[in-house]
Amino acid sequence: MGAGTFEGFAGHLHGTFSVAVGEGTVEMTLVQATKGKPRDLDGLRKEPFALIFKCANPVILPQRTYPFERQGFGKMDIFIVPVGRERDGVIYQAVFN
Numbered sequence: 001m002g003a004g005t006f007e008g009f010a011g012h013l014h015g016t017f018s019v020a021v022g023e024g025t026v027e028m029t030l031v032q033a034t035k036g037k038p039r040d041l042d043g044l045r046k047e048p049f050a051l052i053f054k055c056a057n058p059v060i061l062p063q064r065t066y067p068f069e070r071q072g073f074g075k076m077d078i079f080i081v082p083v084g085r086e087r088d089g090v091i092y093q094a095v096f097n
């Protein structure tokens with residue numbers, strides 16, 4: 001399965017992604033991948049899923065699209081939203097509909 005699928009991400013669970021932010025990068029770890037309920041829309045089968053990433057950098061990034069990259073995964077632009085903070089990092093969510 002391709003990088004933009006649940007299976008593509010699930011194969012990198014607990015892996016670290018390099019995320020380009022301005023002129024630098026931060027690292028985010030994929031800590032959870034959850035499948036949603038499959039549904040049909042206009043004859044197309046959709047299989048939504050959500051991803052949770054954790055970033056040790058204490059600075060909260062604004063919600064927007066960032067380029068994520070990981071060896072063996074490739075590069076993909078992902079829209080993330082900050083959804084929480086823990087003692088050891090900031091939590092971000094990406095939803096694929």
